[in-house]
Amino acid sequence: MKAPRFEYVRPTRLEDAIGALAKHGSDAKAIAGGQSLVPMLAFRLAAPRLLVDIGRIPGLNQITVGGDGIALGALVRWRDIERSDELRRAHPLLVEAVRHVAHYQIRNRGTVGGSLAHADPAAEMPGIAVTCDAQIVVAGVRGRRTIPAAEFFVAALSTALEPDELIVEVRLPPWPQGRRWAFEEFARRRGDFALAGVALFYDVGADGRAANAHVGAIGVGDVPLRLAAAEAVLERKLLTEPLIREAGAAAAASVNPADDIHAPGEYRRALLGVLTERALARAAGLPLRESA
């Protein structure tokens, strides 16, 4: 199971990396941590003629927390996020989600940019990006542009990136104090891609009602999804058990997952409803009566 032959460059300047990608077009592929790309090469599911190693381009591995939100450089690794005390305060949902990414060794190499560019519909980081209205900053020969996460993921393993473009950073809006949140996923084994997952948050208004509810789902479509129907159930409401049930049902009803070898679509749909309920109960600090 050996990778097909390719050439390899390791530019140390972003413009050189972009130049190499631009020159070779779809024959070239960027590699950072390689934790998604290398298995695809091993199975010969991808066969680029050129690998552009962006792993040593300086300045792309910064975690910046400021008043206008959080910026994660494309080369920030999962371990950096997991170990950041600052992020645990500044964006607990992100840190919690990242704890579910693959395994220890993968988290030591895998990068934020790599995960976004790979665009697995069950991956955590794309799910967080979509749930949190992230902006993805990309650079190409025509300069930089910022793509909203909602527009970035086009299909499974397919994004809005042009062949010459690289992800530079992802920006998450500020995370206010007192925000309620939860992340729930269900995978066959720890570290596997989730059969379904939910990331959600809402703010609590002075009246105690939910506001600004964001509910995102992974593993139930060909891209990470925002579940507007579930959000609508929550908006301006007090979180009660019946409301949570209603939101779970709305979440389940709003997706239409396909069958695959790990689960029939109808299972994933039902699972999403359960996970949404559990996530909401946890976010709200409510007990949930569980029965089949």
Next chain:
Amino acid sequence: MTAVRTAYIGQEIERTEDFRFLTGRGTFVDDYEPAGLLHAAILRSSVAHGRIRKIDASAAVKMAGVHAVITAADIGQVIPTIPIRLAPIKGLELYLQPVIATEKVRYVGEPVALVLADTRAIAEDAAAEIELEIEMLAPVPDWRAAETDRALLFEQNGTNVAARYTVNSGDADAAFADADYTRREFFRAHRHTAVPMETRGVVAEWDAASERLIVTGATKVTFFNRRALAAMMQMPENAIDFIEIDVGGGFGVRGEFYPEDFLIPFAARMAKRPVKWIEDRAEHLQAVNHSREIDCELEIACRRDGAILALRGRIHGDMGAYTRTNSGVVPAKAAQFLHGPYRIPAVKFDVMAYMTSKTPIGTYRAPGRFEANFFRERLIDIAARDLNIDPVEFRRKNLIAAAEMPYSIGKLVPYENESAYDSGDYHAALEKCLDTFGWNEKKKLQGRNVDGRYHGLAVTCFVESGGAGPRENVRMILERDGRVTIAIGSSVLGQGLETVFAQIAADALELPFETFQVLHGSTTLLKEGFGTYHSRAVVMGGSAILDGAKNLLSAIQSAASLQFNCRPDEVTIDGGKAKGPDGRMLTFAALAAAAGAVSAEGTFANNKRTFSYGAHAAHVAVDARTGNVAVLDYVAVEDIGRAINPALVHGQSLGAVVQGLGGVFLDHLIYDANAQLLNASLADYLLPTATDFPHVRGVTLELHRSPSNPLGAKGAGEGGMVAVAATAANAVAAALSSFGVQPNELPLSPPRIWQLLRGAAAAR
């Protein structure tokens, strides 16, 4: 037999092999790299069933670094087939696997061509350039399709039904006719396999001058495999050496004769260069024996009080595309072990073996047993519930009593003689299991919903065979430096047998454990060896060591008698020393230094199997909304007669339980309706990891030694596995009893349990 002082047997000696493994100094097959090596890659069929129209390797051969491409046309007029080693069920011999596909391909993964190149990567590049045209034929995805004979895998045989037979004992039909209670269920064990961490590999070296072949990476049954290869290559057996080095796990699948075991030596002879082939993981999942795919219709007849009167049923074995070396074991043992540890006056089992267009079936740890115990124990729990009898009481009532030993179950396997359980106290093992598990305290949780999780408990009983004959051989050499070399025909696949054999020998010769070096498996060591399978290495090899030690002591007496100038019988042996009648004394080391190395052979022949037995108990909690099952406690109890190294036996038990739990909840070779394997990667073929089943316990009993070997040992490698599906599935059933859910089909994946629950809800 003289009484042997047991200084080492029974001790938890640290393993001699560990130092090299812990420091990275082991030598596994891919670590062996003779000079001038060519690397092989195999082009395999991507079509389940088809007719080969064209193989054009002209472009591949021209690639830089490519040495040759070998197809069936290069092998000769007659393509050799892989012989049956075990379970020669009549009919199966008509479906042997050719070492390379010729006119037809019959499963995804069947070898079609072999590329030799300077590196494995180049060989793979070239394999991708071979033009292969296959005319698709209708696939035969399962036994129900096979049975129709609409698409024939072997046209000349006229049917896909390779074998059918009936075995019985007593008059089951009469018992059913008169019974108070009968119940019939359909069960399904799914296709999965062993997946040892080291994939297979072969390095073949051809010495053109002497026309000799050395095959490195051999294991399990090296002597049999050498004989098979010699016949296929039309070479004298003694011109081939099979060399066993470190092996990264076997569990049944590794070390059987596969197509590559011919192709690589053949390629080395043809290329006159050493050739290495290391199976990659995707190949492994398509190419190595699959196992377990058995459907079973099973019916039980009982008296109202729960006494079992009869069992009858039908085994449907999906054999895959070909009969391999031991394929027949799987359905045959699935039938035989339906009897289990119970007193059952009458049984009758039909066995059907069908050819399908999938990877061939072979043995995987506890072959047939894992399945049979699942079928029978599930049915027993269903029957106990119907009869309103506590399932533990039901088992107590029917278990064979110690006083009934040996207990014959009759001749339930067409290629074997009548079987009799050798010894044991089955009740004691059950009680030990219940006690260790804390059955009485946990019982109050049975079927209860605690915070959304439904708790279930189950206990099941099993009997397991081991120690297959016919023989094992050993040579023991007191070396000039005083060390003792043990050269044994048993193979070592990672169990720690170097340590275990040294423990046995150390006691028999009354020498320190450190005196011994164990050489194993290679055909260069002995004239004949029988290898390691069916939990036989300690029973057969260990007993051979006792014989070898006895003979070595006689040889030492003879050698010493020359030194002491006395008759051999005047030499006494005590604690590693030989003493002459005049009081002179020589340590064995001093004797060997003076007289030269002393060697002796030992053998142990036996056709009676050992029957270990025991009970497993499980406590699970089922999340009824996700279908997820958490195993909160698992206890496996087995009486293995005698534990040579309890730590190692314990490791076998725990490892087998977790492998078994994987087989219940995770492992699954998934095929679609076109017989395409859909998950040939470890990302999608799910093996248990450290977080899946943390709560497993094992208890080893030494209540009843086996009467059929001088060690008194019984096979110990598989008892942790045999009852896992039975126990886990019964626990899940117990947890969900309020829903009336019957988990009769494996694996118990969350979606499957969720679907069962949904089906039960809909039915209400």
Next chain:
Amino acid sequence: MSERATVQFKVNGKSCAAEVEPRTTLADCLRHDLGLTGTHVGCEHGICGACTVILDGAAVRACLMFAVQAEGAQIVTVEGLANGDSLSPLQASFRKHHALQCGFCTPGILTTAHILLSEEPDADENRIREVLSGNICRCTGYVQIVEAVLDARAAYKQKTAASP
């Protein structure tokens, strides 16, 4: 951009150089170009963990990176864990607890557990199991591995206490 590249890094404290194709994984380079066959390859697609090495202080899968990506790195393999012929406390604990059978997955588990305990000498059973969930073992069922790692913690705590 050439057919073969020269890569240099330190392995177990020693400077090494190899001429490799860019597609050569770090695992294959260590094993076949540098002869360090203690690092094992069990799947080549990043699931089994047998090939885990310590790269610049972090456990990584050597099959999921190309040797050329490791240019200039400091690598520790299983061969670098023992002190000459004496086992490290972690290795000795594995032997004591019978935490290995066939030994094939063992190098990757040792490297992973070594760096874990170096960084987190108080790791509890849950944390150890979580980290080791990236390493598949088919023989042991993990129980004795976890016991061995738990028991080895004392040696790492001493080390942490000794170094400022």
